[in-house]
Amino acid sequence: AQKITQTQPGMFVQEKEAVTLDCTYDTSDPSYGLFWYKQPSSGEMIFLIYQGSYDQQNATEGRYSLNFQKARKSANLVISASQLGDSAMYFCAMREGWNFNKFYFGSGTKLNVKP
Amino acid sequence: DTAVSQTPKYLVTQMGNDKSIKCEQNLGHDTMYWYKQDSKKFLKIMFSYNNKELIINETVPNRFSPKSPDKAHLNLHINSLELGDSAVYFCASSQGRGTDTQYFGPGTRLTVL
Numbered sequence: 001a002q003k004i005t006q007t008q009p010g011m012f013v014q015e016k017e018a019v020t021l022d023c024t025y026d027t028s029d030p031s032y033g034l035f036w037y038k039q040p041s042s043g044e045m046i047f048l049i050y051q052g053s054y055d056q057q058n059a060t061e062g063r064y065s066l067n068f069q070k071a072r073k074s075a076n077l078v079i080s081a082s083q084l085g086d087s088a089m090y091f092c093a094m095r096e097g098w099n100f101n102k103f104y105f106g107s108g109t110k111l112n113v114k115p
Numbered sequence: 116d117t118a119v120s121q122t123p124k125y126l127v128t129q130m131g132n133d134k135s136i137k138c139e140q141n142l143g144h145d146t147m148y149w150y151k152q153d154s155k156k157f158l159k160i161m162f163s164y165n166n167k168e169l170i171i172n173e174t175v176p177n178r179f180s181p182k183s184p185d186k187a188h189l190n191l192h193i194n195s196l197e198l199g200d201s202a203v204y205f206c207a208s209s210q211g212r213g214t215d216t217q218y219f220g221p222g223t224r225l226t227v228l
Contacts, residue, residue: 033215039156045205045219089156095215103148103217105158 001026004092006106013082014114020067021077021109023092033095034075036066039108040088048090051075082113118142121206121220128196129228136191136223138206144218146211147189149181152203152222164189165211193225201227 005024013019025034036048051059051066059066067076079086089108096102119140128134140147146165152158162181163170169181178194193200206220 035216037219043203043224044221045207047216047218050216091158093158098215103160103163108156 002106003027003096003104004094004106006092006109008109009107010110010112012112012114013079015084016081018078018080019082019111021079021090021092021111023075023077023106025073025075025092025094027073027094027096029097031097034066034068035093035095036064036075036077037091037093037105038086038088039091040085045091049077079111084113084115087111087113119206119208119218119220121204121223123223124221125224125226127226127228130196130198132196133192133194134196134225135193136204136206136225138189138191138220140187140206140208140218140220142208142218144208144210145186146209146215147183148207148209148217149189149191150205150207150219152205154202158205161191162189196225196227198227201225 003026007022032053034051038046038048049059049061049064049066051068058068063080065078089110091108092106094104122137148163149161150158161172161175164183180192183189203222203224205222207217209215209217
């Protein structure tokens with residue numbers, strides 16, 4: 001079974017609108033961490049936001065927020081007020097337990113922001 | 116200051132050759148990683164190295180060997196390169212505790228001809 005599933009290979013959003021990128025995860029370990037990374041066309045991987053499995057509140061970082069629904073095992077990324085520079089690939093990832101080798105990435109969502 | 120750096124950024128070589136990619140981090144992190152990103156953008160962890168303990172992903176061919184001279188460096192050596200090794204290789208590091216957020220290097224695009 002896939003550990004991380006991103007069902008949206010590509011998405012479009014109008015500039016200044018909000019967009020939600022979906023991510024579901026699969027683990028039976030009570031301790032895990034969820035991450036979102038951005039990969040622009042230049043290729044680097046940029047850390048955006050983190051949510052721990054025991055965190056009570058949804059994580060927020062500027063225009064990024066993580067909609068964490070533990071019972072549904074979903075960790076959707078919400079980008080508010082989209083900007084042209086948000087056009088990139090977005091990867092959801094999970095660290096399972098505390099095994100340093102158990103770090104899994106989803107297949108990514110390509111976001112295009114239209115002017 | 117670059118937090119995680121990799122050299123070279125591009126590497127073009129012939130099948131059968133041996134090559135190395137170097138990685139350095141100045142974040143004081145305890146754990147370092149190598150990832151492979153294939154042409155479909157799928158990222159897969161290859162190795163992690165935490166406090167001198169190497170954890171190898173079982174699916175990685177033994178032609179790939181990481182070498183860590185010290186905590187700040189984790190190099191990747193690849194023997195007998197094959198066409199299928201063409202990919203972007205990312206180095207990353209993390210504290211190895213707490214949130215354990217991984218910070219990535221810029222990537223090395225390897226092309227095997």
